[in-house]
Amino acid sequence: MELINQIINNPQASFDPLNFIGILATVIVSFYIFKSETSISFTKERHEKLIFPLFDVLEPILYQSPDSEILSKALNIIERNKSLADGKLLSVYYYCKKNPNTESFNSLCSYIDKAFDKSCRRLQLKTRSLEYRINRNQYKSKLFLVFYTAIWAVLFIFSLISALIIFSILITAGGLFYNSANGTTQIIFTILGLVCILGLFKILEKHL
Structure with missing residues (x-):
């Protein structure tokens, strides 16, 4: 901070405030873009390999009675992409596999219901409309x-x-x-x- 003050207050130094602000803004924007691109890259991979396939399989029976064949497909998708799953999904996966009842299945439905919309928003994809959710009975x-x-x-x-x-x-x-x-x-x-x-x-x- 002291060095910056000396540079600014030094009459021999050619300090241009607008140029300094421009450089600082460029650095901040570049850092933000790099961080954002890294995050989006991971989100896209997770969406394509885990979130969307899981939602696509579960959507026909979302919040309905669990179907053993569909549930088995959903669990296999999670098993193949465990590296992309967070702690919450791993917990839901464990209980669904251990005791595949209505309660554990609804927990899985609730997770993917929220995760799909969140993933779409981060990828700038439009989420399901309220009318669509009502027509498809996609609510608890x-x-x-x-x-x-x-x-x-x-x-x-x-x-x-x-x-x-x-x-x-x-x-x-x-x-x-x-x-x-x-x-x-x-x-x-x-x-x-x-x-x-x-x-x-x-x-x-x-x-x-």
């Missing part, structure tokens, strides 16, 4: 369906209101900052604003 019980629908509606309304408030604050603050900035900073700020707008459209396209 009617009480769970009512609870799930209510939570989904509350979260949607809360997210929408929060997004509108944050957007209004950012627009106001951005306008004040833009008007008080010089020409170069205004150009940079405009570019950042366009990037944020494009990102917002991507998020809306993903969730709508």
Whole structure:
């Protein structure tokens, strides 16, 4: 920190704050992209080899009476891809294999039901709609369906209101900052604003 202060305060040093911010932003973005690509690569492999095949096998009887043939196929998929399974799935796998009753089967259904949607979101794939889940009876019980629908509606309304408030604050603050900035900073700020707008459209396209 002291070295940085000396460089900044040294009158002989040609320090450009905008250039420094640009370099710092590049480093941060590069690190984020590398980390994100590594995570997405693992998620894609797990989705293709474990999550989707498991969901594809179980979906026809999701939350219904366990079928020995289908359950056997599901357990074989987990067995072949244990290196991609987390602790929760290994626990469910163990109890399903040891005692394949309705309770253990529903635990497996609950896991893959949530894991499939989570995996789709991370891969920017659209998840199943609420209408699709209702038509296919993909829920534990009617009480769970009512609870799930209510939570989904509350979260949607809360997210929408929060997004509108944050957007209004950012627009106001951005306008004040833009008007008080010089020409170069205004150009940079405009570019950042366009990037944020494009990102917002991507998020809306993903969730709508």
